[in-house]
Amino acid sequence: MTKSILRFQGSGRHISACIVVVMSTVMPCSPLAAQTSLSLNDAFTMAKMARAELRVAAARVDAASQRPAIVSSLDDPILSPAIDHKPVDPMMRSDKSITLEQSFPLSHIRQHKRRAAEADIEKYQAEISKTALKINAEVAQSFFMLHERRKLRDILEQQVTLAAQLSKLVATRHGTGSATQSDVLRLEMEEARLRGRLAVITADTHSAAAMLNTALGRAPDFPLPPLDVQTVLEDIAAPVEGDNN
Numbered sequence: 001m002t003k004s005i006l007r008f009q010g011s012g013r014h015i016s017a018c019i020v021v022v023m024s025t026v027m028p029c030s031p032l033a034a035q036t037s038l039s040l041n042d043a044f045t046m047a048k049m050a051r052a053e054l055r056v057a058a059a060r061v062d063a064a065s066q067r068p069a070i071v072s073s074l075d076d077p078i079l080s081p082a083i084d085h086k087p088v089d090p091m092m093r094s095d096k097s098i099t100l101e102q103s104f105p106l107s108h109i110r111q112h113k114r115r116a117a118e119a120d121i122e123k124y125q126a127e128i129s130k131t132a133l134k135i136n137a138e139v140a141q142s143f144f145m146l147h148e149r150r151k152l153r154d155i156l157e158q159q160v161t162l163a164a165q166l167s168k169l170v171a172t173r174h175g176t177g178s179a180t181q182s183d184v185l186r187l188e189m190e191e192a193r194l195r196g197r198l199a200v201i202t203a204d205t206h207s208a209a210a211m212l213n214t215a216l217g218r219a220p221d222f223p224l225p226p227l228d229v230q231t232v233l234e235d236i237a238a239p240v241e242g243d244n245n
Contacts (some may be wrong), residue, residue, distance in 0.1 A: 039228040050217030057128040070071040072114035138215040146208040156198040
């Protein structure tokens, strides 16, 4: 079982994080864990090291690489000791023999078995690539989903703050007689609606964070640093080499 510990030091935006992953062997603190933001490439690297599916696929390739030598080998030899003659007279020696039997097939069946086992190696190697692409797709999807939920939450928090300020302002104007009761009620209802949406988006943000942690092969409640999406957007917007346009 993998246990993960996240330690934070500092305050405000200056936070240093160190992720310690404890597995069957002690692993040193990765340079990726010391960063204050998580990029998409770092997420791919973490998922590659932590996801059990890739380790299982690699173990299948290792096992399949041993199959050609196993299936193409000769059958085990048979060693048969025997007592051919046991005289009644104890003064006489017994006749003993040992037979060693080894079968050699005359057909090319062992070569065919070897080629079939070698083809299985390529099949399992292709499964590794397929599994890696599937994991990367899950990580990328949950990565951008969490970024979207966090941005929406920030926007709604600003809207709630603005709505609260407007409600106080209109309530003050209502006290002086320059605003009506309906204006106060309308702004209070708008503030309540925004707070409800904020609660929903906050829950969605926690769900997206749990999805990303699961895609990374970690506990769902593992703390996540800010996401570095700007680097990905710059890579997408960068011109392709050889593009004449």
